[in-house]
Amino acid sequence: MSPPRLPLCPQSCPPTRPGFLNVHLVPHTHDDVGWLKTVEQYFYGVRNDVQHAGVQYILDSVVAQLVAEPSRRFIYAEVAFLARWWRLQDEATRDTVRQLVEQGRLELVGGGWSMADEAVTHYSAGLEQLGLGRGFLRRELGPCAPPRVAWQIDPFGHSLQSAATFAQMGYDGLFLGRVDHQDKAQREQRRELELLWRTSGSLQSTGSDLFTGILPNVYNPPTGFCWDQLCSDPPVVDGDSEENNVATIVSTFLDIATNQAKSYRTNHIIMTMGSDFHYENANLWFKNMDKLIAHVNARQANGSRVHVLYSTPSCYLWELHQANLSWSLKMDDFFPYSDGPHQFWTGYFTSRPALKRYERLSNNFLQICSQLEALAGPAARDGPYGPGDSSVLREAVAVAQHHDAVTGTEKQDVANDYAKQLAMGWEKCQLLVSNALSSLSGTKETFTFCNSLNVSICPLTEASSQFIVLLYNPLGRRVSWPIRLPVNGVSYTVTDPHGQPVPSEVVPVSIVTHGLRGNDAGAMQELLFQASAPALGFSTFTVTQSPHGDPRVPPVQPPVLPQPWDIHNEHLRVLFDPLTGHLKEIQNLAKNISLPVFQSFYWYNASVGNEESSQASGAYIFRPNSSEPIPVSGSKQISTSLVKNALVQELHQNFSSWCSQVVRLHAGQPYVELEWTVGPIPVEDGWGKEIISRFQTPLRTEGRFYTDSNGRQILERRRDYRPTWNLSQTEPVAGNYYPVTSRIFIKDKKIQLTVLTDRSQGGSSISDGSLELMVHRRLLYDDNRGVGEPLVELGADKRGLVVRGRHLLLLDTVQAAADGHRLRAQELFMAPYPVLAPGGGPSYRPGQHGLQEFSALRRELPPSIHLLTLAPRDTGTLLLRLEHQFERGESSNSSQPVTIDLLDLFSTFTITSVQEMSLGGDQPLDAISRLVWTPATGPAQSQPVAKLDPRRVTLQPMDIRTFLVHYEEPGAAPGGL
Known part of the structure; x- marks a missing residue:
């Protein structure tokens, strides 16, 4: 047992009654940070014709009602709205709110900038938005x-890694609203709606176990007890009115409480009193709850054993802890989620794939922006390019984690607004990056950014005969990265930071890419070269056009594929079927293994409802009308062509007029790159379509496949099976789909085939030896979950959205596969970033304009250690997170503990002191005192926090350690390599 303490500040919890059924009423509002309206519209109460909601009025009204009656309680979760409201308040109101918080009458729960989704969010962005919210609240x-309690009441399923994050941040417990209807029904029977969730098999149980409570009514009030202005339930009428209904209301409430208690184990139950955007007129709610509490408790004089009180989640959690019970243990996650037969919420794993990619890229760029702000200091924020600012992008990325943002389950206008906010953040961060690179390199070059390289457009490289490419690498180890830039010349020379020539090639822009950007736009060729950048640093490459050659040539279709039908490099050989043009085999030359792999694109017809269920496929729900997908290619043979040179070999495949792929091998890369382009998805036949890329192999997988949890832990999945409850499968495809944030793989006893994704997607193994990922969807019907419009996504030209993405395919032995997919997934997520500048004219010489290569680290981090966060805090302090990115027992080499010397880590500044912080970065680690819960399998063992030795910081598998670093900048210029 942990030492006795109150869950919040002293005297914060109302008294309960031993021997009674204590009903904890928890007044709350659930305020989506964008969904049917934008964040601004929700806050100010604009567009009430779409949805009546005005968050500013909710907070105004709640604070006034809490002040009016000291016994009342309220909880609030969405810090994005609270921070916006806070900025508009005078100091007297702020002081009032601080007092309400200190007294426990206003409890902040969750703590994130938004209530994040848990399926399609990456753990890095999840940490960012929680840290941002918690930092604001403490400050x-x-x-x-x-908060001490996580409050995830509306996300559509719950992940292991999200729960692990809450546990490691010091939360005492987690409350969920949505779990699968079959799972919930069985838990009600077993009285296991409250449980202990072991969120990591690698970490100590006291650090990873998280008490988890499943709420009785998702997050709504009991039927008949909704007293908001948006509700129509009758109020409590007492006194001598002929409308007096006290007896009926009290009796109904006692019946509800008694029945609810049958599914829970203690004499305490919780009731959520509120819902979406409730409490705009808080008096309605509180006046009726005041009466309910008084009249129900008055029945105790007549022998009732029910006691009702205003409460909060942490007060309720405290009472459960005091019961000193042991709790059932759960070690898997809560995916997929279904709220009824044929109603699996697995479509949103892929919905709005372009927004999902933009969010992922934005967090990548945010980390780069934060690192450079930390390394360059004030010069990054106030430099020659203008005022730089990372906070705009940080808040936009945090909002994008909301469970109706990156999920793709919002209205189209709202999705456009999320993208707009991210774009505004990019602009501010690009100024900051330019300032920082100018300061660190000592150059006054005019840096520029090419934001349309995905369709090979970059005005600088297309117009210039000479330019500079500065590649910044945010990883803690050197990386080699292919650079592709649109050019109008036919021959170029590239030199590295030391003036040495770098092999390069000019290749034609593909017909597909040329068509995407319009036939009159952009260059006809691309310059390709392999760039290398040091750990947490940059390298500068100089590109000069050769004086000969026609500056413009028409687009060239790559030559027809000759025999043999393969592409290869020193690591891999990929073979294609000469009759059909499909991928047919992959060989790992170093490991001397080969695997037949057939890959193609298919679509599922989206159900519009049938005799079994009226449920249609929509933004949330995936429901195909058949378990057999339809090939995108109308014939067995697909159109193919080939590009081969010293740097790249690639096969171009056209499956249809709207679906194509490039299968690519760069020199030196140990994976196959599949660059797919899908859309506009045709719907003229009246069918919505869900497009998949499927890989078929002879691997004997025995119904098992593996997916990641938020890009971190790996979970085994079994077809038509759930580890902790008995599944009655109603949808053989959708009911086996899982979120794939970064990777999915299948294996037998010897060989593993892994696919890495560049964004979150839904994926599965529908039959043994197969693996599939949904890449795009276009649907014609709403799925009746509130968004009120079909997922059509017309795109800029109104013909339908075209999406381009990448899958990285790895073939390896089972023993060695983890080392490959862990490192490659981090490279894909924390990709290097190219920044360009003019070359300085004919007199330009490499090296004359500043530092050509730079690393902020004295030495590379070991491969198993990832620099997760480097961000500025106050003057002279940085927030540093290091993580061990392997699980226990996952790799014979890489799953070993690693010891780092923090004081000798950085080259640009001298660390004077280090304080270890909680994972959220907002409090010292030794200040955390979590409630310790007892699992049914036996007591949990608590381990004290060891004294920090900054010269010997050891990271065990799956550890994330967070430090507040105090430093002094050296007087000399930053050191290069």
Whole structure:
């Protein structure tokens, strides 16, 4: 047992009654950070014709009602709205709110900038948005403000890694609203709606176990007890009115409470009193709850054993802890989620794939922006390019984690607004990056950014005969990265930071890419070269056009594929079927293994409802009308062509007029790159379509496949099976789909085939030896989950959205596969970033304009250690997170503990002191005192926090350690390599 303490500040919890059934009423509002309206519209109450909601009025009204009656309680979760409201308040109101928080009458729960989705969010972005929210609460509302309870009441399924993050941040418990209807029904029977969730098999149980409670009514009030202005239930009428209904309301409430208690184990139950955007007129709610509490408790004089009180989740959690019970243990996750037969919420794993990619890229760029702001200091924020600012992108990325943002389950206008906010953040961060690179390199070059390289457009490289490419690498180890830039010349020379020539090639822009950007736009060729950049640093490459050659040539279709039908490099050989043009085999030359792999694109017809169920496929729901997908290619043979040179070999495949792929091998790369382009998805036949890329192999997988949890832990999946409850499968495809944030793989006893994704997608193995990922969807019907419009996504030209993405395919032995997919997934997520500048004219010489190569680290980090966060805090302090990115027992070499010397880590500044912080970065690690819960399997063992030796910081598998670093900048210029 942990030492006795109150869950918040002293005297914060109302008294309960031993021997009674204590009903904890938890007044709350659930305020989506964008969904049917934009964030601004929701906050100010604009567009009430779409949805009546005005968050500013909710907070105004709630604070007034809490002040009016000291016994009342309220909880609030969405810091993005709270921060916006806070900025508009006078100091007297702020002081009032701080007092309400200190007294426990206003409890902040969750703590994130938004209530993040858990299926399609990456753990890095999840940490960012939680840290942003918790930091605001502690800074503005005081030490009692950061939550001790996670409040994930609306996300559509719950992940292991999200729960692990809450546990490692010091939360005492987690409350969920949505779990599968079959799972919930069975838990009600077993009285296991409250449980202990072991969120990591690698970490100590006390650090990873998280008490988890499943709420009785998702997050709504009991039927008949909704007293918001948006509701129509009758109020409590007492006194001598002929409408007096106290007896009926009290009796109904006692029946509800008694029945609910049958599914829970203690004499305490929780009831959520509120819902979406409730409490705009808080008096309605509180006045009726005041009466309910008084009249129900008055029945105790007549022998009732029910006691009702205003409460909060942490007060309720405290009472459960005091019961000193042991709790059932769960070690898997809560995916997929279904709220009824044929109603699997697995479509949103892929919905709005372009927004999902933009969000992923934005967090990548945010990390680069934060690192350079930390390394360059004030010069990054106030430099020659203008005022740089990372906060705009940080807040936009945090909002994008919301469970109706990156999920793709919002209205189209709202999706456009999310993208707009991200774009505004990019602009501010690009100024900051330019300032930082100017300061670190000592150059006054005019840096520029090419934001349309995905369709090979970059005005600088197309117009210039000479330019500079500066490649910044945010990883803690050197990386080699292919650079592709549109050019109008036919021959170029490239030199590295030391003036040495770098092999390069000019290749034609593909017909597909040329068509995407319009036939009159952009260059006809691309310059390709392999660039290398040091750990946490940059390398500068100089590109000069050769004086000969026609500056413009028409687009060239790559030559027809000759025999043999293969592409290869020193690591891999990929073979294609000469009759059909499909991928047919992959060989790992170093490991002397080969695997037949057939890959193609298919679509599922989206159900519009049938005799079994009226449920249609939509933004949330995936429901195909048949378990057999239809090939995109109308014939067995697909159109193919080939590009081969010293740097790249690639086969171009055209499956249809709207679906194509490039299968690519760069020199030196140990994976096959599949660059797919899909759309506009045709719907003229009246069918919505869900497009998949499927890989078929002879691997004997025995119904098992593996997916990641938020890009971190790996979970085994079994077809038509759930580890902790008995599944009655109603949808053989959708019911086996899982979120794939970064990777999915299948294996037998010897060989593993892994696919890495560049964004979150839905994926599965529908039959043994197969693996599939849904890449795009276009649907004609709403799925009746509230968004009120079909997922059509017309795109800029109104013909339908075209999406381009990448899958990286790895073939390896089972023993060695983890080392490959862990490192490649981090490279894909934290990709190097190219920044360009003019070359300086004919007199330009490499090296004359500043530092050509730079690393902020004295030495590379070991491969198993990832520099997760480097961000500025106050003057002279940085927030540093290091993580061990392997699980225990996953790799014979890489799953070993690693020891780092923090004081000798950085080359640009001298660390003077280090304080270890909680994972959220908002409080010292030794200040955390979590409630310790007892699993049914036996007592949990607590381990004290060891004293920090910054010269010997050891990271065990799956550890993330967070430090507040105090430093001094050296007087000399930053050191290069």
